[in-house]
Amino acid sequence: MEQNMSGFCIRGGSVSANSGSTGTKCGRWNPTTEQVNLLTELFSSGLRTPTTSQIQKISTQLSFYGKIENKNVFYWFQNHKARERQKRRKVSFDDDDKDVNIRPENAMNFSTQNFAYHVSEPERLTQTLQLFPLNSFHGESETLKLGVHGNECRDTTMFSYKMGEQMDHPPLNLRLSFM
Amino acid sequence: MEQNMSGFCIRGGSVSANSGSTGTKCGRWNPTTEQVNLLTELFSSGLRTPTTSQIQKISTQLSFYGKIENKNVFYWFQNHKARERQKRRKVSFDDDDKDVNIRPENAMNFSTQNFAYHVSEPERLTQTLQLFPLNSFHGESETLKLGVHGNECRDTTMFSYKMGEQMDHPPLNLRLSFM
DNA sequence: GCAAATTAATGATTTATTCAAG
DNA sequence: CTTGAATAAATCATTAATTTGC
Numbered sequence A, B: 001m002e003q004n005m006s007g008f009c010i011r012g013g014s015v016s017a018n019s020g021s022t023g024t025k026c027g028r029w030n031p032t033t034e035q036v037n038l039l040t041e042l043f044s045s046g047l048r049t050p051t052t053s054q055i056q057k058i059s060t061q062l063s064f065y066g067k068i069e070n071k072n073v074f075y076w077f078q079n080h081k082a083r084e085r086q087k088r089r090k091v092s093f094d095d096d097d098k099d100v101n102i103r104p105e106n107a108m109n110f111s112t113q114n115f116a117y118h119v120s121e122p123e124r125l126t127q128t129l130q131l132f133p134l135n136s137f138h139g140e141s142e143t144l145k146l147g148v149h150g151n152e153c154r155d156t157t158m159f160s161y162k163m164g165e166q167m168d169h170p171p172l173n174l175r176l177s178f179m
Numbered sequence C: 001g002c003a004a005a006t007t008a009a010t011g012a013t014t015t016a017t018t019c020a021a022g
Numbered sequence D: 001c002t003t004g005a006a007t008a009a010a011t012c013a014t015t016a017a018t019t020t021g022c
Helices: A033-044 A052-062 A071-089 B032-043 B052-064 B068-090
Strands: A125-131 A143-145 A160-162 A172-178 B125-130 B173-178
Touching: A033 A052, A033 A071, A033 B125, A052 A071, B032 B052, B052 B068
Parallel strands: none
Antiparallel strands: A125 A172, A143 A160, B125 B173
C-alpha cells in the first residue's frame, strides 16, 4: 500500500512550511494536522498502546488525510506516551522550545551563600540570587501556599505548589546586575 | 465580583502613572522594570517552573524592588512560559529530517511539539473510528508487521507487535468530532 | 497637549489533561 | 476505577499603550 514514500514529506494542509527540505527525502512521516488531531483524540480517549488491529484500523482511517503507515501509528503512540510521561517527570526545567537550548549545565554554579537584603537601596549593585538550595533534601514538605495570606489581595486561591520530582533542578546561581 | 484587595489598593486616581514610582497601584501586581528584568534573566537562564523554595527566594529578592508576592512569581513563570511557547508555536515544525532510520530504538524522533495544535480546530467533521470490533476473537493471529515493506526508505524494521497484555483495552468506539 | 476610546499586554482564574497511588 | 498532584491550555480581567477628536 505504501509505495511512494516521496509523498510523505510535505503535506499541504496546515502543516507549516518546513522551510527548504522538501519532498525529496523520503525521510519520515509528517503527519497532517488532521491526523495529529485524530491521534490526539484517541490518546485523550484513553488509548495508549493500540493493538495491532487497532493500529491497522487507525492507519486506514487516517490514510484518508494523508499518507500514513501502520508503523507511524505505532510510533506515534509509543512516542506520545513516553513523552507525556517524561514531561510529567521532569517538569520543572523543561525548556520546551526546540530552538533554544538552554541547558542547565550552562548557567549553574552553586555556592551556599544566601543573600540577605536588609541593605538599603537598589541602586547600582550586583546581586546574586541563590536558587536551588541544593535539592538534597530538606525533609520539609516544600509545599507553599502561594496566595494564602488573607491579607493579600484575594487569595482564596490556594494552590499548594509542591515540588516533588522536579527537584532535579541543577543549582542555579545567577548573577544579576542592574546598572 | 469585587477585587477585595488589601491596603495597597487604590482604585482610580491617577491612572496613567507611568514608570518611575510604580509603587502602590492596585488591582493587580504591576512589576517594576527591575523585577521584570530579573525574572526574564532567570527565565533566560533556563528556569521554567520554579520550585516553591525558588519562588520564595525570588520573591524575597524582588521585593526589594517593589511589592511582590509569591504567587506573582508563580504566575509570571506560568504565563511567560506559556506565552513563549505560544509564540514559538507559530513557527514550529522543524522537521529535521536527515535521519531516516526509523527503528524502534531510535524512534523517539518526532517532536512532541508538532502536536502542538491541540484539538479543537475548526473543521466540521465527525468521524467514528471503529476499533475493536466487538467480537472478542477473530482467531486471527493479530500479529502485524508494522514496518515491513522493504520498499520503505530503509527500514526493514519489523516489529511484530503482538498484543498480549495490552489486550485489555475495552472495545473502543470513538466518536471524534472536530468542529 | 489631553483625555476618552480603543487596542495590546499581561496578570490572575478556571478548566482539562496526565500519571500515579490507593 | 477512583482520586490527588501538578501542571499547561484556555480564558477572564485589568492595566498600559496607542489612537483619535478636540
